[in-house]
Amino acid sequence: GTNVGGIPRAIDESGFLVPYGDPPGLAEAIQKALMAPVSLGKRARVHISDNFRLETRESMLLRVLEGGTN
Numbered sequence: 001g002t003n004v005g006g007i008p009r010a011i012d013e014s015g016f017l018v019p020y021g022d023p024p025g026l027a028e029a030i031q032k033a034l035m036a037p038v039s040l041g042k043r044a045r046v047h048i049s050d051n052f053r054l055e056t057r058e059s060m061l062l063r064v065l066e067g068g069t070n
Helices: 007-011 023-035 038-051 054-065
Strands: none
Touching: none
């Protein structure tokens, strides 16, 4: 993913970050991802499920849609 916005937090230590607008860096990151051990993908799944629970995201989205700020 690119190193902007919330993407670095979402990826954490379980993936690869590249500067926005860096096609060669993106190609390199894709190559690294393809060569990465399966355990990295499993760690990424655990990170997402631990830190970005569906229920939490749903309630935050509903608050925003209803005019709340958080």
